[in-house]
Amino acid sequence: MRRAAPDGRWSWLDARLVPAAATVWAVTLAAARVSPVVLAGVALGAGAAAARVLGSARPRWPRAGRHPEWRRPAAVALVLTALAVTCALGAVRGQLQRESAVHPVAAAGGTVVAELVLRSDPRPLPTAGPGRAIADADLTRLDQGGRSTGLGGDPVLLFVPADGWVGLLPGQQLRVRAEVAAPREPGDVVAVLTVQGPPELLGDAGSVQELAGAVRSALADSAQRVLPAPAAGLLPGLVVGDTSEMDPGLEDEFRAAGLSHLTAVSGANVAIVLTLLLWPLRRRLVDRRWQAVAGALGVLGFVVLARPSASVVRAAAMAGVTLLALASGRPRAAVPALCAAVVVLLLGRPGFATDPGFALSVAATAAIVLLSPGWARGLRRRGVPALLADALAVSAAAGAATAPLVAGLSGQVSLVSLPANLLAAPAVAPATVLGLLAALLAPLVPGVGDLLTWCAGWPVRWLVLVAERAAAVPDGTARWPAGTLGAATLTVVLVAVVWALVRWPRLRPLSLAALVGVLALGWPVRQVTRGWPVPDTVVVACDVGQGDALVLPTGPGSGVLVDAGPDPGLVDACLTRLGIDALPLVLLSHLDADHVTGLAAALDGRTVGEVATGALSPSDERVPALDEVLRDAGVERVTLLPGDHRQVGTATFEVLAPDPGRATAAADPNDLSMVVRATQRGVRVLLTGDLGADSERRVLASGADLRADVLKVPHHGSGDVDPDFLAATGAAVALISVAADNTYGHPAPTLLAELARDGMRVLRTDQGGDLAVAGSAGDWGVAERGRGTAPRAAPGAATPPAPGPPASPTATARSTPQAPWPRAPGSPTRSPDRRPWPARGRAWPAGRWGSRRSRPGPSEVRGTMPGWLRPRWNRRPGCGSCWVRRSCCGPARSPPSGQPPEPATRTPRSTRWPRSGSRWARWPTRWRPRCSVGTGWSWSPGCTRPPAPWSTRWPPTRRTRTRR
Structure with missing residues (x-):
């Protein structure tokens, strides 16, 4: 396919495999939900249709400037063949799975x-x-x-x-x-x-896996010995994708800054490995076949070392296609290589079709290949330095292509991603190269490995600094609707904006002025009027997904945390939004994962008084892990019993349960949830953990005073509830901390019916985001911050939930202050809502089919596309081949092939071209920057001396065709 640039230059884009790759991806997504019989029928029908299309095609020699008439049927047949093969393989897999024992x-x-x-x-x-x-x-x-x-x-x-x-x-x-x-x-x-x-x-x-494991362990151990904590966990993730020791808080900062792709090993790492292997071989002019073999072995070893994740396998497959092209001497085009990699991987590993890393990797690679070259040329024409223009174009293209996917997966759009990636880009390659060398040498020579690790630590520290500063920018991330609808909406918005700016250039200055106005005026005003946290806040139910995390602000920068939720980043983000720097008291209702996993992140960087739990079972194996976390934070754990009181700032806490006599080895951890009634400015809040119906009856029978204004509904809205317990609280508002689309069915319809019967207003974090109760006795209400970005899946699902990024601080609180609602019997309940053809007269380049007279001349072709993407009739080999080295890279100057041009121009009057079909034109040893200065090309580093000033004989034979 031919595509024209605005300046009249043109290039070739081989998109023949794009429809086939899209077909394979779409069918693979649907195959898991379709019967094998249906898939087999579709495969037979598609195969028959492909055979009929090819059989009915009658190729004829085209006229100059036109495609062969059989190319369109061939493209249709290719799509039908892809459909047939994918359906056939899906039917076989589905039948084998159904017959599995x-x-x-x-x-x-x-x-x-x-x-x-x-x-x-x-x-x-x-x-x-x-x-x-x-x-x-x-x-x-x-x-x-x-x-x-x-x-x-x-x-x-x-x-x-x-x-x-x-x-x-x-x-x-x-x-x-x-x-x-x-x-x-x-x-x-x-x-x-x-x-x-x-x-x-x-x-x-096996020896190979043990060797790879030893290399990974040696790098991690060296990083722990030499580097400080944040950088020590980041370096293995940057080099080999080992994020097991990476700080969860740092992961959230990388995600908020749009730098999380750095810890997902992909194409950049494979490119660095190939560069390290092939650069010395190319300098020594090693045969291309041996270069391909060395590159293939290096890529295979790196895949074993970094583990075959979706992004790694995709990058390795593309590298394999490129190396095969290098060995065979065929043209290397990125788009066919990417499409071939997608087709092969999806046919072999259908699970990649739903892997977010695979989709992000493919989208970023396609954008870099298709969009960034044109954007970089446009920036250079406007005076931007070449290095900065390339970096801007690559970062912007990759960010624009992956933004819809990121928004659909996480529900947020990073507004600081582009500057953060530009600042981080210079440090990525040095850190990766030094870290890879350290990993290889650390098992053999630990001292040298530690030295290389120490050197790699400096660019890694820079990456940590960039991520921390970018994540700390107010309003650096914007919330966006998650899911397929959100991704599609953002795609339409981006395409419309880009099309409008290209279609109407006069909009560009206006858009730039609007952007500057938003940054100069709107952003400062936004920081003053963000509306969160709400004044006089009593309690905040943080949106942390399927878990509990509640904060009671008790003074300037101080508050009490009740449970720490299932995700460290979301808990830390909620505390940060509320401005909590000190935690005089932390209450843990029980030790389930959805209540304590974020504790380490909540304690990190904050002044902590004491951490309190209720009576725990002596057989609870999670107590040592909790104590270890507290020791690392320098905090002691205390046990609170019924009747104990704590006064923290303006809040009072009264412990109501559990009875220590029930803390036996056979006790259910949920039944031992600590029940606390907190009172602040006269507003009472009943905190109930994950109580079940039986334990609720016991607490009610104990005679404890359960009266409250606000009820934290037990167990995320489970249907296992005692109606008498709910009625005894007399609460006006019920807060439910629950994840959207959780697999447990929370909140249960029976529970919602009971709450409505008791006249409580139900507020849920999956609908309103962070929920804040604010005011004082007799004059209080509830504010909803808006839907956050907590993970949707619930722990314990077949596929574990991915940690969601921290909720964006951009949303304005939607406050609905009101007095407590009347509790008159029968009062109504109030529930919360939810291919351009060439212009006439310009001949189409003939290639293999057209007339030689339709080929463009050298002045039309020069400088229009990279050498590795040029058609065969236009490609000129570089300095790697011996006969070119004699002409422009050898010690002697080449004889002139025509009259030298006038001094005012550097373009020769004639240039000798190779005979069409000759071996020199079709089988170059390697593709290097061109050597002839006379034709406007650049000097290649492979040359031993500067080339001839005016022209070169190319190739040194008389069997050439002179083009004028």
Whole structure:
């Protein structure tokens, strides 16, 4: 496909594989939800249609300037073939999964003894509680009820404890005792196994995996010895994608700054590896085939080292296509390579179709290839330095292409991403190269590895500084509707804005003036009138997803935190928005993951008094992990019993439950939830943890005073509730901390009906975001900050929830102050809402089909597109081939091939071109910058001396065609 630039220059874009790649992706997404019989029928129909289209096509030699008539049927046949192959493979996979012996066992549930082989490293899950991890595995044998079944490596998902699992390598054979369950959604895995203990090792991982594990461990250990805490966890993630030691707070800052792609190993890392390998070989003029072999071995080793995640495999596949082109001497085009990689990977690993990292990687690569060159040329024409223009174009193109996906996944748009990426770009390559060298040398020479790690630490520190400063910019991120609708909406907005600016250039100054006005006037006004936190706040229910985190501000910069939610970043962001720098008291209702996982982030960087819990079960294995977190923060844990009181600033806390006599080894942790009544400025708030109906009846029977104005609804709105307990509170407002689209069905319809019957107004974090109760006795109300960006999935799902980025501080509180609602019987309840063809006269370049007379001359072609993308008739090899080296890179000057041009111009009157179809034109040794200064090209670093000043004989043979 030919595309024209505004300045009249043109280039070629090979987009023949784009429809096929899009077809494969779309069909793969739908195949998991379609019957194998239907897929097989579609495959047969598409295959027959493709054969008919090709059979009916009658190619004829085209006239000059036109495509062959059979190219359009061939493109249609290619799409139909892609559809047929994808449907056929989907039908086979679906039938094999349905016939798997694991399905009836998973449907029945129960405990099994399984033998399996790990496919990935066990990865800690910060959102699933301390001490838990997730891993992928292939199931080889299943024993249940004395019956043993051999399997062919069915893929399963493992939820395991961190102890005894973290550190295991892919390829290790294990035997475990686990609870088996069916996956919640159709996909690649046939079952979900939940393991409670360490595995029994049956075999090792192999020498290659052990070597890769040793290299990864050596880099992590070296970073911990040499670098400070934030940089020590970031360097392994930057180099090999190992983020196990990365600070969760730093991860949130990278996400808010739009730099999270740096810790996801992808194309940039593979490009650096190839550069390190191929650069010395190219300088020594090694044959292209050996260059391709060395590059392939290096990419394969890096994939094993960095682990085959979706983005790594995509980058490796593109590198493989490029290396194959290098070995065969064929043109290397990025768009066909990207499409071929997408097709091959989706056919081999259908799970990549729903992987966010794969989608982001493909979108960013396509944008960099298609958009950034034109944008960079436009910036250079306007006087921007070349290096800065390239950096701006690449960052802007990648950011624009991935912004809709990021908005759909996280519900936010980073407004500081472009400047943050520009500031971070100079440090990425040095940190990655030095870190990779340190990883390779640390196992062999630890001293040299530590030195390289120390050197790599300086650019890593710069990345940490950029992320911290960018994330701290007020209004640096903007909330956006999450999901498919939000992504599609942002895509339409971006396309419309770009089209309007291109279509009507006069809008550009107006747009720039509007942007400057917003930054100069709107942003300062926004900081003054943001409306959050609300004055005289009594309590805030933070939007942290499927978990609890409540804050009671008790003074300037001070507050009490009740539970810490399931996500460290969201809890820390909520405290930051409220301006809480000191926590004199932290109350933990119980130790479930959705109440304590964010504790470390909440304590980090804040002055903390004491952390209090209720009576805990003596067999609770999570107590040591909690104590370790508190020791790291320099805080002691205390136990509060019923009747204890605490006075913190303007708030009073009274403990009502649990009874320490019920804290036995067999007690349910939810039944031991601490119940506290907090009173501030006369407004009473009842905090209930995750109480169930039985424990609520016991608390009610104990005679405790449960009267309150605001009720924190127990257990995120579970249907396991005692109606008498709710009625005894007499609350006017019920706060429910719950995640959107959670898999538990919270809040339950029965609970909502009970609350409505009691005349309570229900407010939910999944609908209103952060909820603030403000005012004083007799004059108080509720303010909703607006929907945040808390994760939607609930812990414990078949696919674990990804930690959501911190909620944006851009939303203005929607305050609805009002007096307490009347409690008259029968009073009404109030529920909250929710291809351009060439111009006439310009001949189409002939290529293999057209007339030679239709080819453009050298003056039309020169400088219009990169050499590796030029058609075969226009490509000129670089200084790597011997006969060119004699002409422009050798010690002697080349003889002139025509009259020298006039002194006023550098363009020769004639240039000798290779004969069409000659080996020199079709099989260059390598593609390097061109050597002839006389034709306006640049000097190649591969030349041993500057080229001839006017012209070169190219190639040194008389079998050439002179073009004038």
